[in-house]
Amino acid sequence: LTHHHFDHSGGAQQLRKATGAQVVMHAQEERLLRDWQGDAPQDIDIPAEQKAIAEQVQRFRRQAAEAAPDAAIADGDVLNVGGLALEVVHTPGHTLGSICIYLRDERALFTGDTALGLGTVAISPPPHGDMRLYLESLERLKGYDAALMLPGHGRPVQDVARKLQELIDHRHEREEQVLRLLADGTTTPRAMVGAIYPELDRRMVPMALRQIEAHLAKLAEDRRVEAAGEGEWRVRG
Numbered sequence: 001l002t003h004h005h006f007d008h009s010g011g012a013q014q015l016r017k018a019t020g021a022q023v024v025m026h027a028q029e030e031r032l033l034r035d036w037q038g039d040a041p042q043d044i045d046i047p048a049e050q051k052a053i054a055e056q057v058q059r060f061r062r063q064a065a066e067a068a069p070d071a072a073i074a075d076g077d078v079l080n081v082g083g084l085a086l087e088v089v090h091t092p093g094h095t096l097g098s099i100c101i102y103l104r105d106e107r108a109l110f111t112g113d114t115a116l117g118l119g120t121v122a123i124s125p126p127p128h129g130d131m132r133l134y135l136e137s138l139e140r141l142k143g144y145d146a147a148l149m150l151p152g153h154g155r156p157v158q159d160v161a162r163k164l165q166e167l168i169d170h171r172h173e174r175e176e177q178v179l180r181l182l183a184d185g186t187t188t189p190r191a192m193v194g195a196i197y198p199e200l201d202r203r204m205v206p207m208a209l210r211q212i213e214a215h216l217a218k219l220a221e222d223r224r225v226e227a228a229g230e231g232e233w234r235v236r237g
């Protein structure tokens with residue numbers, strides 16, 4: 001499993017039962033998979049008032065939690081499956097235990113939610129995600145010289161280097177935007193969401209907020225911004 005999210009782990013237990021296959025995932029994901037009632041952000045944010053869908057998501061998460069891994073895997077492990085050598089690449093960011101799988105013989109890279117074929121993935125602030133690690137992960141993937149990227153969402157991508165660069169550039173542009181807003185006196189994540197995504201569907205606001213907070217956490221670590229009390233931020237002078 002590339003990570004614990006139910007849209008990637010759901011059905012793994014059924015597959016294991018039907019085929020005798022083993023389920024493996026990074027050690028940092030197992031607790032999150034088991035803790036299906038926990039508050040770890042998922043790929044899809046369902047507002048509580050959409051009760052039927054929220055309940056369905058809880059059922060999916062409970063079912064996914066049955067796929068407790070047979071073994072933990074770590075960066076650099078090579079899994080031999082049916083004559084194929086699958087290299088584990090630990091790519092924290094979207095979640096801290098996210099992995100990609102590189103099939104070196106085919107130069108094919110399975111990226112889970114670390115790099116999507118369409119759009120950008122949600123990155124939460126620590127402790128659930130990490131924007132700085134996410135950017136480092138994307139940089140590292142560029143070094144694999146993959147000829148084909150097979151993402152968890154979206155279509156396969158052939159120009160892998162260009163796609164990875166596009167994803168990196170997008171985050172850097174967003175980061176600059178956050179810095180500009182701060183400099184212009186927009187000091188809270190909520191106000192930034194309004195400025196960056198003016199047309200945003202109300203249901204998407206929590207996800208957008210986490211995204212901005214993830215950027216601010218990275219910028220704080222880079223010592224470019226600092227907290228200015230009560231949910232406010234400022235550029236470090």
Ligand SMILES: [Zn+2]
Pocket residue numbers: 005007008043113152153
């Ligand atoms: Zn996903």
Ligand SMILES: [Zn+2]
Pocket residue numbers: 003005042043094113
């Ligand atoms: Zn995910």
